[in-house]
Amino acid sequence: MTEESDVNRRQFLEQVAAWSAGLAVAAPVFRIASAQTPAAGAASPVLAVATGKDYGALVSSVLEPLGGMKAFVKSGDRVVVKPNIGWDRTPEQAANTHPEVVKALVKQALDAGAKEVLVFDRPCNEARLTYKNSGIKEAVESIGDKRASCPFLDERKWMPVKIEKGKVVKEWRLYGDAVKADCYINVPIAKHHGVGRLTLGLKNVMGVMGDNRGKIHRQLGQSLADINLVIAPKLTVIDATRILLRHGPSGGNLDDVKVLDTLVASADMVATDAYATAFFDMKPEDVPATVAAHEMGMGEINLEKVKIVKV
Amino acid sequence: MRRIRSMITRIPWRYWRRLTQAAFLVAFLWLFRQAELRGDDVPGFVNLPFRLDPLIATSAMLAARAIIATLLLSLIIVALTIFVGRAFCGWICPLGTLLDWLGPIARLFKNRKGVGSRRWRPIRYWLLIAVLVGAPFGLPLVGYLDPFSLLQQGMTFAIDPALRWSADAGFGWLYFNASESVTNISEPVYAFLKDHILSIEQAAYIGAGISAGILLVIFLLERAQQRFWCRNLCPLGAMLGVIARLAPFGRRPMRSCKGCGHCAHTCRMGAFDDGQRLEPQACTVCMDCVDSCPHQIAQFLWFLPKKRAAAPTTLKGAPMDLSRRGFIGACAVGVALPAGFAAAQATGIAPANVRLLRPPGALEGDDFLDLCVRCGECMKVCITNGLQPVLFEAGPTGLFTPRLVPRTGYCEFNCTLCGQVCPTGAIQPLPLADKQQFKIGKAAFDEDLCLPYAEHEPCIVCEEHCPVPDKAIKLTEVEVEVETEDGPSTIVLQQPSVDEELCIGCGICEHVCPLDDLAGVRITPLNDDDAGENVSA
Numbered sequence: 001m002t003e004e005s006d007v008n009r010r011q012f013l014e015q016v017a018a019w020s021a022g023l024a025v026a027a028p029v030f031r032i033a034s035a036q037t038p039a040a041g042a043a044s045p046v047l048a049v050a051t052g053k054d055y056g057a058l059v060s061s062v063l064e065p066l067g068g069m070k071a072f073v074k075s076g077d078r079v080v081v082k083p084n085i086g087w088d089r090t091p092e093q094a095a096n097t098h099p100e101v102v103k104a105l106v107k108q109a110l111d112a113g114a115k116e117v118l119v120f121d122r123p124c125n126e127a128r129l130t131y132k133n134s135g136i137k138e139a140v141e142s143i144g145d146k147r148a149s150c151p152f153l154d155e156r157k158w159m160p161v162k163i164e165k166g167k168v169v170k171e172w173r174l175y176g177d178a179v180k181a182d183c184y185i186n187v188p189i190a191k192h193h194g195v196g197r198l199t200l201g202l203k204n205v206m207g208v209m210g211d212n213r214g215k216i217h218r219q220l221g222q223s224l225a226d227i228n229l230v231i232a233p234k235l236t237v238i239d240a241t242r243i244l245l246r247h248g249p250s251g252g253n254l255d256d257v258k259v260l261d262t263l264v265a266s267a268d269m270v271a272t273d274a275y276a277t278a279f280f281d282m283k284p285e286d287v288p289a290t291v292a293a294h295e296m297g298m299g300e301i302n303l304e305k306v307k308i309v310k311v
Numbered sequence: 312m313r314r315i316r317s318m319i320t321r322i323p324w325r326y327w328r329r330l331t332q333a334a335f336l337v338a339f340l341w342l343f344r345q346a347e348l349r350g351d352d353v354p355g356f357v358n359l360p361f362r363l364d365p366l367i368a369t370s371a372m373l374a375a376r377a378i379i380a381t382l383l384l385s386l387i388i389v390a391l392t393i394f395v396g397r398a399f400c401g402w403i404c405p406l407g408t409l410l411d412w413l414g415p416i417a418r419l420f421k422n423r424k425g426v427g428s429r430r431w432r433p434i435r436y437w438l439l440i441a442v443l444v445g446a447p448f449g450l451p452l453v454g455y456l457d458p459f460s461l462l463q464q465g466m467t468f469a470i471d472p473a474l475r476w477s478a479d480a481g482f483g484w485l486y487f488n489a490s491e492s493v494t495n496i497s498e499p500v501y502a503f504l505k506d507h508i509l510s511i512e513q514a515a516y517i518g519a520g521i522s523a524g525i526l527l528v529i530f531l532l533e534r535a536q537q538r539f540w541c542r543n544l545c546p547l548g549a550m551l552g553v554i555a556r557l558a559p560f561g562r563r564p565m566r567s568c569k570g571c572g573h574c575a576h577t578c579r580m581g582a583f584d585d586g587q588r589l590e591p592q593a594c595t596v597c598m599d600c601v602d603s604c605p606h607q608i609a610q611f612l613w614f615l616p617k618k619r620a621a622a623p624t625t626l627k628g629a630p631m632d633l634s635r636r637g638f639i640g641a642c643a644v645g646v647a648l649p650a651g652f653a654a655a656q657a658t659g660i661a662p663a664n665v666r667l668l669r670p671p672g673a674l675e676g677d678d679f680l681d682l683c684v685r686c687g688e689c690m691k692v693c694i695t696n697g698l699q700p701v702l703f704e705a706g707p708t709g710l711f712t713p714r715l716v717p718r719t720g721y722c723e724f725n726c727t728l729c730g731q732v733c734p735t736g737a738i739q740p741l742p743l744a745d746k747q748q749f750k751i752g753k754a755a756f757d758e759d760l761c762l763p764y765a766e767h768e769p770c771i772v773c774e775e776h777c778p779v780p781d782k783a784i785k786l787t788e789v790e791v792e793v794e795t796e797d798g799p800s801t802i803v804l805q806q807p808s809v810d811e812e813l814c815i816g817c818g819i820c821e822h823v824c825p826l827d828d829l830a831g832v833r834i835t836p837l838n839d840d841d842a843g844e845n846v847s848a
């Protein structure tokens with residue numbers, strides 16, 4: 001996505017949002033030229049892997065080979081850090097992104113000059129419990145910077161978005177703050193999943209989907225690829241500090257958790273998802289969403305073509 | 312004799328009374344607002360009004376045939392009534408305060424003070440006896456006649472959601488249509504209202520119209536007489552009135568002075584009988600007559616009973632406004648109502664109590680119905696809005712008891728709020744570990760609807776959400792033939808089924824099933840064999 005189309009897209013969205021009654025079914029729907037991840041078309045995407053116990057420092061190390069946070073966040077950007085805050089579980093239970101990882105990313109974005117950093121999700125369990133027990137709301141608020149916040153969703157901000165290049169999902173209501181972000185940073189946690197096999201970077205986008213999300217499970221892999229066409233994170237950091245091996249995505253049993261103290265980061269979401277399958281003794285092709293996204297040119301699934309930097 | 316004078320002599324009593332009424336109304340509303348999850352937990356004192364209410368206490372204890380310790384707090388109000396008569400009604404009761412403040416609107420500011428027609432007065436005794444007789448016989452009428460219950464139901468089911476909806480609609484309209492200079496003001500105001508005044512979430516309740524209708528009727532009755540409900544219908548008032556007659560407290564003079572009659576005309580409760588004597592069972596000590604006495608004669612005071620005997624003209628009040636015949640008649644009605652319901656259920660005219668999905672920790676069957684005072688606290692506090700009022704599914708005696716409606720809201724795995732707020736123990740407060748094993752019901756798949764079975768399409772959103780750590784929904788991989796664009800092909804599909812040992816019937820599976828109308832998996836109440844296994848605290 002070029003600088004120019006970023007600005008045009010934002011202006012366009014703001015103008016339409018200003019006069020649209022977003023709640024009405026007949027609201028005008030936004031057409032966004034399908035964005036391509038920066039990695040697509042790039043010669044060889046860079047993927048960084050870092051391991052360590054200090055999760056705050058780990059975030060800095062894993063971003064370094066990619067050019068640091070300033071390669072993604074420009075001064076004055078409206079940044080969205082989208083973790084997995086899906087489940088009413090504690091950090092030890094490995095159902096949500098680790099709060100320390102989220103906090104470190106938010107700090108980095110603030111240091112890079114972000115105008116605001118929003119952290120949110122649309123939880124599967126009740127929002128108040130989920131935001132609290134995941135530890136993420138508290139972690140973001142403990143930074144003490146007014147620019148960073150972890151708000152509950154505002155029902156007025158859902159907006160219908162057309163996905164022209166989508167193969168099975170042609171239109172969906174997405175969260176306005178996510179669509180309008182200047183820099184969207186995707187921070188999933190790596191977990192086992194029933195129908196999706198694994199839930200990684202591509203699946204994390206479900207947190208900005210409105211309406212009856214369960215409906216996409218009939219064709220989950222392709223649907224996720226389609227939605228990610230319009231959300232198009234600039235950076236994906238897979239939280240593999242601890243992973244959920246079984247009974248995902250909600251987990252609950254500490255026996256199903258494996259501590260790896262690892263982060264995987266890249267601008268190429270398909271590459272991160274491909275790499276993370278190794279943690280579960282699986283192959284990249286085992287995850288339908290990764291395959292679907294690769295076939296649409298959204299990233300590289302073949303790890304031999306990815307420049308892997310181990311920090 | 313000791314007289315009580317206005318505390319600072321110049322200030323009329325009515326200012327103190329209004330201040331006190333306002334304070335208790337604000338306290339009631341504040342407790343109402345606290346009965347939802349805002350921070351870490353819901354404070355235990357949110358059900359205080361229901362524990363202070365002597366009618367609820369008496370009814371619940373009669374039904375349980377036991378002393379319920381948490382409800383003994385109501386002795387405070389009994390003691391108050393013995394000390395100062397029916398002052399609870401005049402100074403504390405929030406419904407009374409709302410009728411005082413909003414009643415003028417209903418009667419278009421016409422005056423409806425004074426005695427008026429007395430023909431409805433006995434009804435409150437019929438209702439009181441019906442409540443007290445019905446309680447031990449399985450007809451807990453208190454939930455439909457107690458002022459706290461009715462006010463709480465109306466506010467929880469109808470008024471609070473309507474307020475939130477209106478605010479969302481109004482501020483939402485401004486958000487989308489108004490200029491930035493307006494939204495710069497409206498958005499912070501909206502945020503403040505959401506944090507402090509409005510309910511934290513938009514909730515919706517089945518049958519909200521019924522509770523709203525009840526409050527509306529009570530409000531509209533103000534057109535006929537001021538404080539119509541309090542004078543003629545309120546069984547709590549009737550009970551406190553009987554106790555007030557025992558109080559060594561009253562007004563001097565008890566009679567309206569000859570040739571004046573001002574007291575009787577000013578009295579908001581019409582608490583004077585045909586002989587112009589003040590009725591202790593009706594007087595709510597509002598002090599209007601004291602403040603407005605043209606000759607500054609009237610005052611309230613305490614006296615020993617023998618003083619009253621010595622001064623019958625000035626200190627002896629009106630007799631009980633229920634004659635012996637009236638009392639027998641009241642008993643007849645009071646017994647007939649429960650008997651009628653029981654007969655109706657026995658003959659099958661009214662549906663018998665069926666097993667419903669009750670909150671986790673709820674007692675079984677009739678025990679639950681006996682103790683539940685329909686206060687609505689559990690439904691108010693349920694964080695997913697899953698607890699809904701029963702209407703007539705469980706027969707006429709189930710109205711406004713709670714049941715879980717999974718399609719509306721499921722039972723959140725880590726939550727025990729309903730048991731925490733129940734004032735009578737109809738829902739036992741379970742420790743979290745016990746609650747997470749308490750079977751509300753069990754899930755059952757409808758293979759004619761569930762996608763992997765009926766349409767050979769992958770789904771299992773239900774299994775994803777099952778909170779039981781080892782998953783109460785198990786998956787079986789099957790190979791099925793499907794038609795694709797390129798012709799028939801074989802795919803591997805995961806088909807879900809319920810592990811009945813593990814399933815606690817929380818309902819999240821039914822809640823998230825992506826089908827549009829009937830879910831492919833639904834929670835059904837336990838049959839008799841399963842039900843006995845539950846842990847009771």
